[in-house]
Amino acid sequence: MKKTLILFAMVGLTNFAIAQKKRTTTSAIINFDATTSLDKLPKADNKTVVASIDTKTGNVAFESIIKSFTFANPKMQEHFNGDKWMDSDKYPTATFTGKITNLAAVNFKKNGTYGANVTGDLSMHGVTKQVTTTATIIVAGKKINTKTDFSVKLEDYGVNGGAIAAGKVSKDPKISVVADFK
Amino acid sequence: MQSTKSKSWLKKIAVIILIFVVAGGLGIYLIFTEKFEDTGQQKAAFTTNADALIREFQRNDSAANKKYAEKIITVTGQIAETEIADTTINIKMTDTLTGSYIIFAFQEQHIKEAKQLKEGNVVSIKGSCSGGSYSKILESEFITFKRCVITK
Numbered sequence: 001m002k003k004t005l006i007l008f009a010m011v012g013l014t015n016f017a018i019a020q021k022k023r024t025t026t027s028a029i030i031n032f033d034a035t036t037s038l039d040k041l042p043k044a045d046n047k048t049v050v051a052s053i054d055t056k057t058g059n060v061a062f063e064s065i066i067k068s069f070t071f072a073n074p075k076m077q078e079h080f081n082g083d084k085w086m087d088s089d090k091y092p093t094a095t096f097t098g099k100i101t102n103l104a105a106v107n108f109k110k111n112g113t114y115g116a117n118v119t120g121d122l123s124m125h126g127v128t129k130q131v132t133t134t135a136t137i138i139v140a141g142k143k144i145n146t147k148t149d150f151s152v153k154l155e156d157y158g159v160n161g162g163a164i165a166a167g168k169v170s171k172d173p174k175i176s177v178v179a180d181f182k
Numbered sequence: 183m184q185s186t187k188s189k190s191w192l193k194k195i196a197v198i199i200l201i202f203v204v205a206g207g208l209g210i211y212l213i214f215t216e217k218f219e220d221t222g223q224q225k226a227a228f229t230t231n232a233d234a235l236i237r238e239f240q241r242n243d244s245a246a247n248k249k250y251a252e253k254i255i256t257v258t259g260q261i262a263e264t265e266i267a268d269t270t271i272n273i274k275m276t277d278t279l280t281g282s283y284i285i286f287a288f289q290e291q292h293i294k295e296a297k298q299l300k301e302g303n304v305v306s307i308k309g310s311c312s313g314g315s316y317s318k319i320l321e322s323e324f325i326t327f328k329r330c331v332i333t334k
Contacts, residue, residue: 024319027272028263047267048285048312048326052319061319067312068326070287075213092247093315180266181188182234 008058016153021056023144026028030064034154034173041076043170044069051179053146055108058100059145060118062177065093085159086125094124096131096177106137107110107156113138122125217231219334221314222331224254226308232259232275236282241312242321251313256333257284271296273330275306282323289329296332306334 018095030052043126045068051062059169063110066088096146100106104116114137122131135148151172164171201307228250235257241244262276262283271291286307288296299305309330317324 025265026274026283026320026324027267029268047270047287048272048328050317050319050324061321062315063315065312065315065324065326068287068328070328072217073215074218089251092313096320178268 022052022054024052025179025181027052028179031176034170036170039168041073048143054156061097082158091126096120096122111139117161125157125159129156147178149176219328221308226255229256232257232284236277239325243314243323247313250311253311255311256306256308261301261303280322284325286327286330292331307333308333
């Protein structure tokens with residue numbers, strides 16, 4: 001009975017995958033860089049980000065647990081998660097859902113490097129804002145590599161710590177997202 | 183006589199201020215150059231297995247987050263998958279029925295050991311739990327760990 005159920009589930013999932021053309025990874029990487037000339041410490045990465053790309057619809061998404069961001073310095077990590085910053089107890093995740101707006105310019109069936117325009121909603125710290133950025137998509141056989149760089153205004157997301165005013169933390173940190181879909 | 187006395191007082195005050203400034207500066211320097219301790223040297227607050235931890239998060243992830251987030255936990259389970267992330271490797275333990283999983287990212291000095299592991303190996307991994315969340319992308323629960331080390 002159990003085996004039959006599993007088989008049904010697998011068939012179901014396969015059908016779903018074919019219909020959706022959705023590719024996922026659970027090891028996408030987000031780099032966060034809020035360094036300034038005064039302070040080189042507010043820099044972190046998270047290598048356990050969930051990401052997806054749908055080659056048919058052009059839908060892209062990622063989900064990140066805020067506490068997964070790793071800083072070299074324990075104090076900085078504590079500040080980042082604290083209530084003056086990301087308040088990760090209250091807002092544990094950051095998510096993005098968007099779309100490639102020039103899907104015709106990207107051929108997922110042909111090896112090459114493509115420039116994609118992406119627009120979508122970035123949610124963090126309890127605020128959702130629209131973000132528009134460009135991404136590089138590299139197609140190599142079945143592998144798809146995507147990379148995008150953008151910056152966010154912390155003020156837009158209600159993050160106003162004292163360190164930002166003091167110039168120790170950038171007002172608009174650089175964020176890069178890299179995802180390898182196999 | 184009077185002026186020598188006040189001069190010696192001034193000297194004392196200057197020395198005390200200097201000590202405070204140096205100690206404060208040193209304190210700030212130590213805080214900001216501090217690195218995370220090797221997880222291998224830290225004591226685990228909880229020891230559990232992958233299935234039990236996944237079930238606990240699936241039942242109520244906000245309660246599980248309160249209990250486990252930022253705690254050092256040792257988790258034993260079978261490796262379902264290894265994933266390359268840039269120059270590092272992540273290890274996953276998955277509940278095959280629901281697809282929910284735990285993913286472990288390793289501390290820099292322990293990445294080499296993690297790269298030796300293969301799918302199917304049963305291992306114990308100690309690390310800092312970052313908490314769990316329901317993934318809308320995967321339609322399952324995911325729990326992430328950072329600064330991990332293999333203990334067995």
